[in-house]
Amino acid sequence: MEIESRNSEYETIISLENVWKRFGVDLALRDITLKLGHGLHLVVGPNGSGKTTLLKLIVGMIKPTKGSVKVFGLDPWKYYYRLRGKIAFAFEGLPLPWWMSGKEFVESVCMLGGYDIKKMVEVSEDLGVTEYWQKSIGSYSSGMKKRLLLLLSFGIKAELYVLDEPFTLIDEKTLNRVIDLMSELKKLGKILLIATHYIPEKIRKEADTIVKISRGSIVG
Amino acid sequence: MQSGLGLRLVRLVYWYLNYSYIWAISMVVFLTYVYMYDRYAVLSCRIWSGESVFHLLARASSSVLEPLILAIHCSLLASIYFAYDPESGYSYLRHMIGSKKTIEFLAKYIASLILSVSPILASKLLMWFVWDPGLVLKSPLEFLCTVLSLAFEIAIYVTYVLGFLVPLAVLVRKPLYLITAFVFYTYAVETGGFGGPLGFLQIYSGLVTGYTFFFETLRKYTVDLRLLLSLALLVVSLHVYIRGEVRWR
Numbered sequence: 001m002e003i004e005s006r007n008s009e010y011e012t013i014i015s016l017e018n019v020w021k022r023f024g025v026d027l028a029l030r031d032i033t034l035k036l037g038h039g040l041h042l043v044v045g046p047n048g049s050g051k052t053t054l055l056k057l058i059v060g061m062i063k064p065t066k067g068s069v070k071v072f073g074l075d076p077w078k079y080y081y082r083l084r085g086k087i088a089f090a091f092e093g094l095p096l097p098w099w100m101s102g103k104e105f106v107e108s109v110c111m112l113g114g115y116d117i118k119k120m121v122e123v124s125e126d127l128g129v130t131e132y133w134q135k136s137i138g139s140y141s142s143g144m145k146k147r148l149l150l151l152l153s154f155g156i157k158a159e160l161y162v163l164d165e166p167f168t169l170i171d172e173k174t175l176n177r178v179i180d181l182m183s184e185l186k187k188l189g190k191i192l193l194i195a196t197h198y199i200p201e202k203i204r205k206e207a208d209t210i211v212k213i214s215r216g217s218i219v220g
Numbered sequence: 221m222q223s224g225l226g227l228r229l230v231r232l233v234y235w236y237l238n239y240s241y242i243w244a245i246s247m248v249v250f251l252t253y254v255y256m257y258d259r260y261a262v263l264s265c266r267i268w269s270g271e272s273v274f275h276l277l278a279r280a281s282s283s284v285l286e287p288l289i290l291a292i293h294c295s296l297l298a299s300i301y302f303a304y305d306p307e308s309g310y311s312y313l314r315h316m317i318g319s320k321k322t323i324e325f326l327a328k329y330i331a332s333l334i335l336s337v338s339p340i341l342a343s344k345l346l347m348w349f350v351w352d353p354g355l356v357l358k359s360p361l362e363f364l365c366t367v368l369s370l371a372f373e374i375a376i377y378v379t380y381v382l383g384f385l386v387p388l389a390v391l392v393r394k395p396l397y398l399i400t401a402f403v404f405y406t407y408a409v410e411t412g413g414f415g416g417p418l419g420f421l422q423i424y425s426g427l428v429t430g431y432t433f434f435f436e437t438l439r440k441y442t443v444d445l446r447l448l449l450s451l452a453l454l455v456v457s458l459h460v461y462i463r464g465e466v467r468w469r
Contacts, residue, residue: 056466059315060315061312061315061465061466062465062466062467063464063465080314080315080318081314081318081319081320082318083318084317084318085318087315089315089316091312093468094309094312094468095308095309095310095468097239097240097310099238099239099240099241100238108235109313109316109317111231112228112231112232112235112313112316112317112319113316113317113318152316
């Protein structure tokens with residue numbers, strides 16, 4: 001099944017054509033064709049349906065077994081370094097450097113990637129990360145780690161925000177702030193691609209596209 | 221603002237130097253080198269005609285076990301940078317900061333060089349100062365030249381060892397297995413009467429503690445080196461460009 005964004009008047013930013021992804025003998029994605037432009041897009045589906053794999057292909061972290069992936073007209077697997085500053089991402093369970101504090105890690109990412117630290121500080125106050133970011137990452141709870149990962153995506157001035165399960169593991173106050181941040185980014189004309197199980201009502205209303213995935217295929 | 225390639229490399233090297241407190245191991249290894257030295261080796265050291273005092277000091281401030289400790293230290297560095305780092309999923313940082321795979325590899329190699337060469341060099345310098353601080357201060361230029369050439373020779377040895385270890389780390393992927401297997405191999409095989417197949421003791425002796433110019437040693441082991449470096453290049457390229465995917469548990 002092919003999916004095209006409701007916002008068809010805009011140019012295509014993310015384009016997947018007949019994409020297959022195999023991990024050993026397991027087929028994670030089967031013949032995915034997807035075109036997305038500006039706006040807020042949701043990828044929904046049960047556990048193991050291939051949502052995260054789809055997002056990892058779009059960021060360029062993994063290579064498609066078959067088919068082509070283009071983001072801003074570039075192959076993200078080959079040219080992910082040219083997409084620096086255009087794509088910001090947060091994935092569920094990404095390992096964080098336990099040997100440093102959250103603040104040191106954020107500063108390192110800004111230094112290495114050439115990102116604006118002021119923006120990071122602003123967003124960290126918004127998400128309540130500044131309350132604990134002096135502590136060692138090794139002592140963080142799952143929710144604290146999640147907020148730090150969200151900060152590392154929202155804190156970057158990008159065009160495309162790729163977020164994997166951004167609504168889980170966080171408290172209600174942070175959840176509301178995350179939803180507000182998403183709405184603000186959408187109003188600014190940014191592209192948001194979100195993989196999730198749980199869709200907050202406000203996000204459902206604002207979504208331009210809802211892509212349903214099951215067993216590695218788009219079903220609606 | 222997009223920073224230059226050189227600056228990005230320097231920053232990435234700095235990141236890898238602090239990676240997982242790996243620098244702390246270098247401190248421990250430094251103390252091991254200092255403890256290991258036979259302080260009276262200089263008395264039994266043969267003096268070559270025309271040999272400079274600094275060269276004599278470089279040879280004398282060595283221990284037989286030094287190349288093996290250095291090789292084991294390299295195995296630890298290789299397993300952290302080339303097995304633990306990609307297998308735990310930390311490579312996502314490359315995407316976050318927009319750094320090329322080759323730059324990441326180069327930064328890891330440079331960090332490995334700095335972390336492995338500095339403790340052994342520092343321990344030798346400490347010995348020199350303990351023996352004769354006056355001599356070191358009297359000819360600072362000669363001292364500096366000897367230190368630089370010594371650092372260069374040790375770096376070549378480290379490159380040789382890493383040429384074997386990096387592809388192994390990429391293939392094995394499990395740091396603990398790699399370190400254990402390598403320590404057993406080094407102890408059981410490389411300390412044999414005629415040396416091991418990789419010739420750690422002979423190459424180190426030729427490069428660092430011997431009186432042979434390093435090009436002579438390189439020429440002597442050129443087949444091994446060429447074979448090993450080609451294999452390393454092949455395996456690393458396969459890993460980086462074919463597998464090289466960011467996965468985490």
